Amino acid sequence: MKIAQEAVDRIKEGNGNKINFIWIEANGCAGDIISFLNADEPDALYFLKEMVNLKYSPSLMQAEGERAYEEFLETLNTDFILGVEGSLTNVENGFYDIFAYYKGKTISVAEAVAKAAEKAKHIIAIGTCASFAGISAARPNPTGCTSLSGFLGREVINVPGCPANPLWVMGTVASLVLYNKVEVDDKGRPLMFFKDTNHVNCERRSYFDNKINAQKLGDKECMFKLGCRGPVTKAYCPIGRWNSRINWPVGDNTPCIGCANEYFPDGSEPFVRY
Amino acid sequence: MTIKITLDPITRISGPLSIEVEIEKNKIVNAKSSGVQYRGFEKMLTGRSPLDAVYFTERICGICSVAHGVSASLALEDALKVKPDANGIKVRNFAHAADFLQNIIRQICLYVFPDYVKISALPGSIGGDFRLPEKYTEKINEDYIKAIEYSRLAHEMVALIGGKVPHSHGIFVGGTTVSLDPFKIIRLKSILQSINDFIANNMVEDINIIAEYYTEYYKIGGGTGNLLTYGLFDEMGEGELHYVNPSVYIKGKAYKLNAKAITEGTAYSWYSGNKISRVPSMEPTETDIKKEGAYTFIKAARYEGKVMQVGPLARMILSGSYKNRISTMDRLMARVLEGKKLSEKMLKLLEIIEPIPAVQERYTIPESSVGMGLKDSVRGALGHWLAIEKGVIKNYDIVTPSVWNLSPVDERGQHGAMEEALIGTEIKDVSHPIEIGRIIRSFDPCLSCATHVITDCREPYYIDLI
Amino acid sequence: MDKKLRHKQMLEDINYCNKMINLSYCMYAKQYWINLFNKKMEEALKELEAPETKEENKEETKQETAREPEKQFTLEELAQYDGSMGKAAYIAIEGIVYDVSWNSCWGGGTHFGLLAGKELTAEFKKGHMKGIEVLKELPVVGVLK
Numbered sequence: 076m077k078i079a080q081e082a083v084d085r086i087k088e089g090n091g092n093k094i095n096f097i098w099i100e101a102n103g104c105a106g107d108i109i110s111f112l113n114a115d116e117p118d119a120l121y122f123l124k125e126m127v128n129l130k131y132s133p134s135l136m137q138a139e140g141e142r143a144y145e146e147f148l149e150t151l152n153t154d155f156i157l158g159v160e161g162s163l164t165n166v167e168n169g170f171y172d173i174f175a176y177y178k179g180k181t182i183s184v185a186e187a188v189a190k191a192a193e194k195a196k197h198i199i200a201i202g203t204c205a206s207f208a209g210i211s212a213a214r215p216n217p218t219g220c221t222s223l224s225g226f227l228g229r230e231v232i233n234v235p236g237c238p239a240n241p242l243w244v245m246g247t248v249a250s251l252v253l254y255n256k257v258e259v260d261d262k263g264r265p266l267m268f269f270k271d272t273n274h275v276n277c278e279r280r281s282y283f284d285n286k287i288n289a290q291k292l293g294d295k296e297c298m299f300k301l302g303c304r305g306p307v308t309k310a311y312c313p314i315g316r317w318n319s320r321i322n323w324p325v326g327d328n329t330p331c332i333g334c335a336n337e338y339f340p341d342g343s344e345p346f347v348r349y
Numbered sequence: 350m351t352i353k354i355t356l357d358p359i360t361r362i363s364g365p366l367s368i369e370v371e372i373e374k375n376k377i378v379n380a381k382s383s384g385v386q387y388r389g390f391e392k393m394l395t396g397r398s399p400l401d402a403v404y405f406t407e408r409i410c411g412i413c414s415v416a417h418g419v420s421a422s423l424a425l426e427d428a429l430k431v432k433p434d435a436n437g438i439k440v441r442n443f444a445h446a447a448d449f450l451q452n453i454i455r456q457i458c459l460y461v462f463p464d465y466v467k468i469s470a471l472p473g474s475i476g477g478d479f480r481l482p483e484k485y486t487e488k489i490n491e492d493y494i495k496a497i498e499y500s501r502l503a504h505e506m507v508a509l510i511g512g513k514v515p516h517s518h519g520i521f522v523g524g525t526t527v528s529l530d531p532f533k534i535i536r537l538k539s540i541l542q543s544i545n546d547f548i549a550n551n552m553v554e555d556i557n558i559i560a561e562y563y564t565e566y567y568k569i570g571g572g573t574g575n576l577l578t579y580g581l582f583d584e585m586g587e588g589e590l591h592y593v594n595p596s597v598y599i600k601g602k603a604y605k606l607n608a609k610a611i612t613e614g615t616a617y618s619w620y621s622g623n624k625i626s627r628v629p630s631m632e633p634t635e636t637d638i639k640k641e642g643a644y645t646f647i648k649a650a651r652y653e654g655k656v657m658q659v660g661p662l663a664r665m666i667l668s669g670s671y672k673n674r675i676s677t678m679d680r681l682m683a684r685v686l687e688g689k690k691l692s693e694k695m696l697k698l699l700e701i702i703e704p705i706p707a708v709q710e711r712y713t714i715p716e717s718s719v720g721m722g723l724k725d726s727v728r729g730a731l732g733h734w735l736a737i738e739k740g741v742i743k744n745y746d747i748v749t750p751s752v753w754n755l756s757p758v759d760e761r762g763q764h765g766a767m768e769e770a771l772i773g774t775e776i777k778d779v780s781h782p783i784e785i786g787r788i789i790r791s792f793d794p795c796l797s798c799a800t801h802v803i804t805d806c807r808e809p810y811y812i813d814l815i
Numbered sequence: 816m817d818k819k820l821r822h823k824q825m826l827e828d829i830n831y832c833n834k835m836i837n838l839s840y841c842m843y844a845k846q847y848w849i850n851l852f853n854k855k856m857e858e859a860l861k862e863l864e865a866p867e868t869k870e871e872n873k874e875e876t877k878q879e880t881a882r883e884p885e886k887q888f889t890l891e892e893l894a895q896y897d898g899s900m901g902k903a904a905y906i907a908i909e910g911i912v913y914d915v916s917w918n919s920c921w922g923g924g925t926h927f928g929l930l931a932g933k934e935l936t937a938e939f940k941k942g943h944m945k946g947i948e949v950l951k952e953l954p955v956v957g958v959l960k
Contacts, residue, residue, distance in 0.1 A: 102388060104797045105363055106411020106515040112455070113501045113514075120470065120497050128472055133360050137463040137473045139786050140356040146473055170638050171646075173365055173385035176357035184365075210393075210408045217389030217636075238411060238515050274919070286917075288901060293526040293709035300901055302923025318508030319501070327512025327519040328526045328707070330922065332404060334516070340405065341928065345398035348923035349711035349900060711900070 079117045079249040095155035096127035101184045102172040103161025106238035107202040108134045114241035115319040144175040157195035162204040162211035162220035171218040198231040206233035207337045233263040237334035242315045243268045273305035276313040293328045302348045304333030361460040364796025380771035384647035394745040407516045410798045415448035416726030418520035424733040425522045428720025434708040437524020444510040451503035452727040453688035458496030477781045480562045499547045528706040545692040556685045570677035570788035572770030573656045576663035579723040579730040593668035614649040616760040629734030629746035647799045649759040650752045658766040659729025659753045661687040680791040751799035829855045843909035886957030897932025898924015904931035913953040
């Protein structure tokens, strides 16, 4: 990806100081970090070596227990980008999602996120749960989950997707590292990736335009009559695709379920309808 | 004098886990495994369209979403009376196994290696007990880096079949949705061969090196010798593709699995009520975070009232591929060897997969029905139970492998497998109890899976396991 | 149809729409007639600007006329058009039946868990509190009996 490569070169020729990165996993499935590890050109290794110092990540970091929490606290006193995946639950003092146990005290994820957000240089909501509350808040929302911006009461960069596509996260971080900002739309989503709906660039448009419909999953025709949410979902899937750009749901003969939408999943139901 | 240590966060696992141990004279005398996250998936699923269960339940877990997709598809096929075509089953099993490989590579190389070797690609360190000489430290660091690429490739295989991963679309009722052709087959083959090479050569060597320098881990962190598996590649005939049948191992003998013997208890979990319920039950129940004595969101799954251990070690022993020995290092070794075994089976499977489009139908949802989908995922036995009423989901029960392994103590005082594994372990340095994390990670915990569930003690519905 | 007759018909349609706008109390019905009025005016203006050609000899294009009896749907008939199995997807709001078969928000004939082929006034009002602007673009296929 060009923008990430530029960021790398700039870092190399500049002061060589990489910004720190805190990746918090809130109330979700931890799918966004797994998705991010699937990044390709540049890959996750490039990210770790050349773009940021990943100071905190529950999935990857080496320290554990109190030492891990201390590394989190230490990073708060530096320049860092905060990335949060998963929804925020603050009911019952955030009991439904715990971050750490430190010196006799239980710290909820909500508390840790609030602490980090105060000091972060940039804040990214990674994935639909963090951006828009997502499936963790699906009816009836048993744990009162909200989006990151809803919880903090301020705007953040939203990179939705269930999970967030690694291209979108990588490109957003690259923009911040290189230009100290990223252009977003009215919902905080980077315009790089959320300008058009999946319908605009779908490879099956000629089928749609001629009203040639798939009858069931597995067919090669337009998936609209089976429940495709492509026409109402802004994302980058038909262009950048998934998993090293090799495939995407529609290309796999299934409808788009609008996983990057504000109202996913309740607003996309039912996902499949014959 | 009893020292209480709480380790939270346990890093390099999937999801938030808190461990509290009591240590007397440098030995762990009590352990509490706490799943400290909850979302309530079963409540969410009630009232939704049954076909949506596949994509919805995948989102219970980011690292093993394919496993949920498979179990949900199996449960729906049972409820809808759908019989996938033979090729569809093979392709779905291939995608499932590909996700196993991703899990195994990431779990061993990215999650476990840093326990034994300082990794230079990431800041920080677990510190303390590093014993490997320089040349092996370098080798494992190199393989850590390579693992990032090979695990990504494993997911590329899943995406070729499933459209994307995590949270694939192509795993579905009836098999898969992908239109296979010779070009896709050769792409799968080329990726698989490189991964097979990495596991068989690099990873096997690495885990043997670690085992050589940390031999005492063959003696600690065992846990119960009762094993359970829902089977894997058991529908692939009896030849070289077959892996392990649904079975249990109790007190020295192997038996066929009886799904009706599975129960879940909430005695020490943050859910209201204190009874044992058969799985599946009828309705989700409420959380009760003020419950006396409770310490986790994970429930206690039992088989015939007994504590069971699940995962690669259970499968390898039950299939006769590994000697019957249970310990921390055995679990790690079995995981790597299972990776090698699976990738070899996948190569053979690929030879008989036909490069044809998927067979899918317009499935009819019955007014009412029940279904069950039991299949092992990489971490162990994963079960989905579904009841349809008035054409929508009335109830959905899920019991994940981590509910077996990471379960709390039950009403009879029996600790779950991991708690039992910790109890009795000698801690060399109480100020840096590195043994705890190493034992925990050998179980490959997944908390987003283990903590989603709630069931209640009502009249259960029964499904015959054929 | 020859040109003179066609123009007479157009004028009659426009006047009829105008009359119905004034007679309608329900804002949904009013909007329906306003939309139809605007459409008819557009067509009339286009007709007036079009040069003399052999258009009259060409095949007649099918035109929606206000004087054609509106298709009337019972609830049972409406239920047939639920968008499943490749069928068209119709919904009824305040007595007017709209075709949502190819509306972006109605993939698979469903919208936020709602199925087509139904009377959805209450749900519409709840979900679109800002009003009826969204209905402007929807093709109308008839009215509820």
